């Protein structure tokens with residue numbers, strides 16, 4: 103008999119515990135939208151720009167802030183929590199019960215994924231209400247790009263956790279990967295404003311591909327298959343790596 | 352059928368045998384102690400019983416099942432208190448009890464359990480804010496919450512104050528009275544002597560002795576200790592020549608001998624022959640402590 107890898111009571115517990123982490127709530131749920139509000143308050147960000155195909159900078163920053171919650175949570179929140187669960191013997195204690203310890207990992211991942219999606223919706227909503235950023239013209243395409251983006255963030259966080267023996271190491275590795283990932287998502291230069299070659303290279307990274315897919319869906323197109331394929335390949339590779347390298351104790 | 356069967360268990364770390372051919376079996380309703388110095392391999396042994404570690408060789412069965420291959424079935428009937436573990440820092444005591452109760456098909460009611468372990472006024476306290484003793488008591492509660500048939504307790508009362516220790520002993524005796532089989536790792540002699548029906552003394556990964564507490568004391572060389580102050584000097588040579596004597600100490604006019612009942616009789620005869628009176632004569636059984644030191648030294 104095999105107990106499932108997801109357990110309702112464990113999931114409810116992890117949701118409750120997430121509610122007790124003001125730091126995680128701020129960085130994953132609120133900070134991306136706050137950043138959008140700050141940038142949007144700068145007048146020049148609200149001027150249409152010909153080099154951006156008539157878009158305003160604030161328009162280009164909505165997909166970036168949509169991705170930011172996943173990147174921050176996936177690299178700074180989740181790996182430390184998962185590594186801590188292993189380091190402090192919490193997974194081991196659960197191994198002595200009929201529920202498998204993987205249920206604790208999947209529960210925390212689900213909570214993180216939920217928070218990242220809420221964060222994304224919040225950024226879209228505030229962008230629309232405060233700065234008249236159009237909601238995605240191709241909503242289904244947007245969702246189709248968003249889901250693999252969350253999955254790749256989960257996979258990336260899992261690899262960091264699998265490779266880090268201690269919570270401290272997980273924190274350090276997470277930070278080291280954090281900045282390149284935020285760059286690729288376009289936090290410093292939106293991908294639309296990047297030089298061609300750079301945009302092409304960035305397009306092969308998980309969040310560069312995600313940003314471009316979101317931009318296409320926002321503009322009314324279906325996200326390009328190349329971008330979705332890039333996301334899928336990263337997700338599969340990273341998940342395989344995490345599964346291979348993860349240690350239960 | 353034995354509830355726990357361990358035969359020829361072996362486990363090495365880095366080429367060093369930590370458990371080196373351990374065998375024992377525990378009957379239903381028995382409290383079985385595992386006693387031994389630090390690093391003897393006690394935790395490794397019981398964690399193989401819990402299915403947390405995979406033996407290199409040997410056979411382990413819990414209610415007839417393999418704790419590794421049939422992990423979930425074993426986990427349903429086995430409650431464990433690990434030597435070292437933690438819970439999520441912000442989980443409250445009550446949430447932990449409810450969560451762990453939800454893992455089992457027929458859990459115990461956590462309220463009376465919390466009450467017996469003195470956790471009732473800590474139910475809303477987060478795990479991270481509990482004292483060491485409170486954490487320990489919570490883990491004892493979690494070991495019992497699934498209404499297990501077998502409980503494995505690794506260093507049951509470490510970190511508990513004397514009062515809580517005694518309450519916990521009573522709790523374990525009550526649990527056993529309900530038919531539960533208990534495997535108990537300890538290094539407290541008093542605990543082993545009070546609770547255990549049988550004890551395996553483990554030293555350097557091997558069983559040095561396996562017997563009832565009384566049996567262990569009796570079989571150790573100096574099971575009986577005789578001490579007295581003779582009214583006139585005794586020849587130390589005569590003392591050493593006594594039958595079955597294990598040790599002799601003659602200091603400041605007081606004689607302390609250890610040996611067996613035969614030694615006691617011989618001392619009385621010796622004194623009578625020399626018309627010597629024994630002042631402040633004391634005859635006492637050696638404690639488990641003495642037996643333990645004796646056994647683990649002998650194996651060294």
Ligand SMILES: Nc1ncnc2c1ncn2[C@@H]1O[C@H](COP(=O)(O)OP(=O)(O)O)[C@@H](O)[C@H]1O
Pocket residue numbers: 364365369387388389390391392393394395396
């Ligand atoms: N996972 C492990 N890796 C390496 N060495 C270990 C491991 N677990 C235990 N040991 C070693 O095995 C020996 C026995 O440990 P343990 O079973 O914990 O002893 P006890 O519980 O009797 O104090 C110790 O020397 C310990 O350092």
Ligand SMILES: [Mg+2]
Pocket residue numbers: 393394395434
């Ligand atoms: Mg130990």
